[in-house]
Amino acid sequence: MDFERYDRIRPIRWEGDQLSLLDQRRLPFVVEHVACRDSEAVGRAIHDLVVRGAPAIGIAAAWGAVLAARGVDAVDGAAALARLAPALDRLQAARPTAVNLMWALARLRRVLAAAGADWAAVLEAEARAIETEDLAANRHMGALGAALIEPGSGVLTHCNTGSLATAGFGTALGVIRAGVAEGRIGRVFASETRPWLQGARLTVWELLQDGIAATLIADGAAAHLMKTGAVQWVIVGADRICANGDTANKIGTYSHAIAARHHGAKVMVVAPSSTVDMATAHGDDIEIEMRDPAELLSVAGTRTVAEGVQAWNPVFDVTPAGLIDAIVTERGVVMAPDRARMQALFGPG
Ligand code: MRU
Numbered sequence: 001m002d003f004e005r006y007d008r009i010r011p012i013r014w015e016g017d018q019l020s021l022l023d024q025r026r027l028p029f030v031v032e033h034v035a036c037r038d039s040e041a042v043g044r045a046i047h048d049l050v051v052r053g054a055p056a057i058g059i060a061a062a063w064g065a066v067l068a069a070r071g072v073d074a075v076d077g078a079a080a081l082a083r084l085a086p087a088l089d090r091l092q093a094a095r096p097t098a099v100n101l102m103w104a105l106a107r108l109r110r111v112l113a114a115a116g117a118d119w120a121a122v123l124e125a126e127a128r129a130i131e132t133e134d135l136a137a138n139r140h141m142g143a144l145g146a147a148l149i150e151p152g153s154g155v156l157t158h159c160n161t162g163s164l165a166t167a168g169f170g171t172a173l174g175v176i177r178a179g180v181a182e183g184r185i186g187r188v189f190a191s192e193t194r195p196w197l198q199g200a201r202l203t204v205w206e207l208l209q210d211g212i213a214a215t216l217i218a219d220g221a222a223a224h225l226m227k228t229g230a231v232q233w234v235i236v237g238a239d240r241i242c243a244n245g246d247t248a249n250k251i252g253t254y255s256h257a258i259a260a261r262h263h264g265a266k267v268m269v270v271a272p273s274s275t276v277d278m279a280t281a282h283g284d285d286i287e288i289e290m291r292d293p294a295e296l297l298s299v300a301g302t303r304t305v306a307e308g309v310q311a312w313n314p315v316f317d318v319t320p321a322g323l324i325d326a327i328v329t330e331r332g333v334v335m336a337p338d339r340a341r342m343q344a345l346f347g348p349g
Pocket of ligand 1: 053098160161162236
């Protein structure tokens with residue numbers, strides 16, 4: 001597949017002494033980068049959604065750890081780890097639901113604990129590896145996921161799971177890119193993803209850069225669309241996949257999955273193994289991020305709701321494994337996921 005044609009956006013750029021992040025709060029009309037020169041700035045950028053998407057926040061945090069290490073004088077990795085622990089803890093606390101953030105920092109802690117005097121170089125190499133492995137995983141998942149799709153299918157995606165949410169190419173959007181390139185996907189629908197509008201502001205913009213036609217729908221139009229028979233697969237990413245296959249993803253994924261089951265469409269979750277959390281038994285144990293209700297009370301900075309109204313703003317939900325037809329990872333595909341099938345691919349955890 002022609003990756004140059006289908007994958008041209010990079011949200012995260014390590015520049016040797018600073019991390020440059022494409023500001024996803026301002027897309028699609030303003031393409032601007034935010035320079036982070038210390039780990040606190042990276043933590044803020046993750047919390048404020050300058051950078052977002054489960055794999056992308058893990059990668060950004062890894063580079064944040066590299067920034068935190070600048071100026072630390074330590075004889076070996078274990079000594080450096082002791083000095084860096086508060087900064088790593090702060091990065092980890094930036095957002096609670098996507099396990100990729102915790103996974104990336106745990107991976108850095110492990111390599112640091114074993115590193116010698118060259119620990120700073122080891123840390124930087126590991127951050128780079130986290131980024132390059134994510135891109136390779138996405139490209140591989142694109143092929144694995146596309147192979148499940150019958151030629152001529154219509155697909156619906158939710159939130160943004162593309163290059164913007166990853167090191168590049170994307171997870172669910174990577175499968176859609178591969179499916180379109182292979183002629184398997186006839187029509188792409190994207191739901192707008194209230195309240196932050198990742199679908200409306202980011203996904204359809206990304207697809208436009210690729211020359212892939214996409215039709216935007218309101219979140220509430222998904223069931224009605226599926227009833228028409230226009231959608232064969234709902235293809236989404238994940239922020240955390242539990243040991244039994246329950247999957248946390250952007251709020252609204254669960255209702256798309258219920259509608260899909262009702263109308264005979266299938267649900268595909270696409271995520272790298274860094275999103276799989278075998279230590280969490282089931283979805284009830286995932287912390288769902290609650291964000292400022294103000295995100296619901298305005299649209300594009302303009303207040304749309306009367307003063308004095310209360311709002312409730314959970315930004316993820318959990319789709320039970322029973323509603324998922326396939327979980328696609330770079331290690332392979334789990335069809336009709338349950339604990340035994342997850343364990344067969346990922347071990348006991
Ligand atoms: O709040 P966000 O925009 O970080 O939420 C992102 C999602 O829910 C994505 O679907 C998920 O992280 C997968 S990204 C490849």
